Each structure stands twice: as C-alpha cells, then as structure tokens.
Amino acid sequence: MASDANAVVSFKDAFKPRTSPPPEPTTRTAHLEVINVTMDYGSFRAVDNVSFALSRGERLALLGPSGCGKTTLINVIAGFNKHAVGHVRINGTDVSRRPAYRRDIGVVFQNYALFPHLTVEDNVYFGLKMRRVSKAKAKPAIDRAIELVRLEPFRGRYPHQLSGGQQQRAAIARAIAIEPEILLLDEPLSNLDAKLREQMRTDLLEILDELSITTILVTHDQAEALALADRVAVLNAGHVEQIARPIDAYENPKTQFVAGFLGESNAFDGTVQHRPDGTAAIQIGPQELTFAPRVEMPSGTKARVFIRAERLRVSRSRLATDNLMEARLKHAIYLGGEHRFVLESPIGVLMAVSSSESDLSNTYKTGEKVMVGCSAASLIVLPDDEG
Numbered sequence: 001m002a003s004d005a006n007a008v009v010s011f012k013d014a015f016k017p018r019t020s021p022p023p024e025p026t027t028r029t030a031h032l033e034v035i036n037v038t039m040d041y042g043s044f045r046a047v048d049n050v051s052f053a054l055s056r057g058e059r060l061a062l063l064g065p066s067g068c069g070k071t072t073l074i075n076v077i078a079g080f081n082k083h084a085v086g087h088v089r090i091n092g093t094d095v096s097r098r099p100a101y102r103r104d105i106g107v108v109f110q111n112y113a114l115f116p117h118l119t120v121e122d123n124v125y126f127g128l129k130m131r132r133v134s135k136a137k138a139k140p141a142i143d144r145a146i147e148l149v150r151l152e153p154f155r156g157r158y159p160h161q162l163s164g165g166q167q168q169r170a171a172i173a174r175a176i177a178i179e180p181e182i183l184l185l186d187e188p189l190s191n192l193d194a195k196l197r198e199q200m201r202t203d204l205l206e207i208l209d210e211l212s213i214t215t216i217l218v219t220h221d222q223a224e225a226l227a228l229a230d231r232v233a234v235l236n237a238g239h240v241e242q243i244a245r246p247i248d249a250y251e252n253p254k255t256q257f258v259a260g261f262l263g264e265s266n267a268f269d270g271t272v273q274h275r276p277d278g279t280a281a282i283q284i285g286p287q288e289l290t291f292a293p294r295v296e297m298p299s300g301t302k303a304r305v306f307i308r309a310e311r312l313r314v315s316r317s318r319l320a321t322d323n324l325m326e327a328r329l330k331h332a333i334y335l336g337g338e339h340r341f342v343l344e345s346p347i348g349v350l351m352a353v354s355s356s357e358s359d360l361s362n363t364y365k366t367g368e369k370v371m372v373g374c375s376a377a378s379l380i381v382l383p384d385d386e387g
C-alpha cells in the first residue's frame with residue numbers, strides 16, 4: 001500500500017480482475033520471495049530452510065499434514081515471528097526486519113479474528129485507521145472491499161450477528177481494504193461446515209480472481225488447494241517436498257511423501273526389475289506389475305508403487321488393460337456418484353473408485369470374483385530414500 005493516505009482513494013484501480021494465471025516468476029519478475037526461511041521453537045525446527053518465489057498475482061497453496069509448519073511459515077512471512085532466520089522480499093525489497101504492520105501484507109486468520117465489538121464496516125476500516133486514514137478518506141476503499149465480498153446488506157452488523165461464511169468474507173474484506181501487496185489466508189474455510197465450505201470455495205475463487213492479488217493460502221484440504229491455487233507447495237516436517245502446478249504435483253509427484261499425500265493411493269513396497277524385452281516391472285511378493293519408469297532405477301532398486309484408486313479398473317469380465325489380476329470383492333460401497341471397491345488381490349488389499357456408468361448401474365456382491373487392472377503408465381514408482 002502506498003504510505004500516503006490519499007492513495008487509498010485509488011482502491012478501485014488497485015486490483016484488476018485476472019484474465020489468466022500469471023506465469024511462474026523469474027529472478028527478475030518475482031513479486032514475493034521467501035529465501036532460506038528457518039524457524040525454531042526452542043530445539044524444535046518447525047520450518048526448515050524454505051525458499052520459493054511468486055510472481056505478481058500468483059496463488060500458492062501451502063499444503064501438508066497437521067503440524068508440518070504451514071501456519072508458522074505464513075506467520076514468518078507476515079512478520080509475526082521475530083525469531084525466524086532467512087529473508088522475505090516483496091518487489092525486490094527485503095522486508096525481513098520490518099514489523100508486520102509495515103509489510104503491506106493482508107492476513108485472514110483461521111478463526112477470522114474479527115473484533116467482536118466492531119461492526120463489519122469498522123472491522124474493515126480497522127487497518128486503515130491504524131494507518132491514520134480518516135474514515136471519510138477511507139470510505140471508497142471500505143465500500144469497495146465490502147462490495148467485493150458482497151456484504152453490503154450486513155455492513156452495520158456485529159460479528160456475532162453473521163453466519164460463518166459471512167464472517168469469513170468480512171475477514172477477507174478487512175484484509176484487502178489496506179490494498180496489500182500480498183494476501184495470506186490461513187485455512188480460510190476450515191471453520192465452515194462441508195456444504196458451506198464447497199460454496200465458499202467457489203465464492204473465494206471468484207473474489208481472488210476479481211482481486212488478482214498475490215496470495216498464499218494455507219490448507220490441509222487438497223481439494224481446496226487444487227481448486228484455488230496456481231501452484232501447490234507440499235510441506236512435510238517443515239520442509240518443501242515439491243512445489244508445482246496442481247496437475248504436475250498430482251500426476252508426477254517427485255517424492256514418496258507427495259505421491260502418498262495427494263489423492264487416494266494404494267501403496268506397496270517392492271523391487272524394480274528390468275526385463276529382457278526392455279519393459280520395467282516392480283515385483284511385489286509373487287506378482288509383477290509393469291510400469292513406465294519416470295526416474296532411472298536399476299534392477300534391484302527398492303521402491304514403492306502408488307496405484308491411484310481412480311486409475312484401477314474393476315470388471316466381471318476380462319479387461320483390456322495392463323496388470324490384470326483376479327481379485328475377490330470384500331466390499332462394494334455405492335455412494336451415488338461413485339462406486340468404491342475394496343478388493344483382495346494377489347498384491348494385497350486394494351481400494352478402487354469408479355464413477356463409470358456401467359459400474360454405477362451394476363450391483364456387486366461381497367465375495368464375488370472380479371478382474372482388476374491398471375495401465376502401466378498410471379503407476380507411480382518411486383525409489384526408497386537411501387540410508
């Protein structure tokens with residue numbers, strides 16, 4: 001945000017709707033840079049040497065299991081953790097030594113942290129008031145922020161008079177009213193029930209598209225990350241395992257952790273074998289599964305294969321696919337839009353999901369024999385870490 005109060009009136013021009021996702025940054029075009037950030041709580045390392053850069057308008061989701069350091073990392077970026085090591089740059093300027101209120105970062109906290117004694121309008125005005133902008137001067141920015149999140153009818157209400165979704169929108173309006181360079185959203189939808197959550201996901205996407213603001217979103221919900229972000233950073237025990245476009249992280253995970261964390265997979269340990277005919281297989285007990293190697297692994301490499309539940313095909317008759325196995329149906333669970341199968345196969349218990357019309361119109365019986373298979377290309381085989 002510009003430091004001079006008059007600039008606030010230009011709020012209408014501060015954000016432009018996004019037309020397409022911005023390209024990934026180069027060193028020269030980076031808007032936000034996080035460089036070798038490490039944060040310890042006593043002897044516990046919560047964030048371990050994290051680096052990444054975002055271009056202007058880019059949206060990154062920090063995704064990972066509970067306790068992996070997501071909140072700690074955005075608190076460091078926001079300036080709430082003074083003891084962090086490393087650098088945060090915005091537009092090429094190192095802001096690491098600046099206090100939170102001088103970083104031009106808007107934050108939406110997990111619990112929204114709205115001031116209970118202030119109306120929506122005054123909550124939204126809060127950041128500008130702190131910057132000594134008079135309410136009259138701030139009015140256009142307040143109006144625009146409230147309009148963006150569609151809370152005009154509720155501007156005079158107090159937080160306790162709002163629904164969860166409305167509180168969430170008020171928190172977003174408060175964060176963007178200061179025209180921040182960067183928006184940080186910590187688990188923005190986690191306080192909402194499942195149905196509202198899905199609706200708010202679409203609303204949030206629209207708001208973020210409208211703003212076209214550089215955003216980091218913390219979530220442990222994959223669907224949220226995949227739906228809202230241009231790229232995802234998968235965190236594990238404080239470090240970034242992979243940062244990639246959602247489709248690349250899902251289809252081409254670089255580590256066993258990412259492969260197991262994203263999506264719903266069946267995982268088995270085995271040994272890689274290269275056959276004389278040039279194809280590759282992974283031996284799991286008595287069974288060999290053919291796969292298309294994505295990384296170089298000599299014969300004898302200990303590896304783990306990930307078989308995505310939705311890539312398995314189940315049929316009563318023979319299927320034209322690789323890796324065909326006979327299996328016994330332990331459970332067939334009909335969920336309306338999809339059929340879930342739990343199968344006993346020669347490599348172990350498999351979970352398969354099908355939304356194909358033929359499977360949905362079929363009734364399967366527990367104990368019946370079926371065929372299960374998956375293409376060689378769909379298997380993700382990644383070597384075990386050495387040591």
Ligand SMILES: Nc1ncnc2c1ncn2[C@@H]1O[C@H](COP(=O)(O)OP(=O)(O)OP(=O)(O)O)[C@@H](O)[C@H]1O
Pocket residue numbers: 041044046064065066067068069070071072073220
């Ligand atoms: N103030 C603190 N003192 C000591 N340890 C802390 C403190 N805050 C967080 N931690 C620890 O640091 C690790 C990372 O916590 P953090 O809240 O960043 O994780 P997270 O990925 O955001 O988790 P969640 O998804 O559950 O919110 C956790 O193991 C947590 O117990």
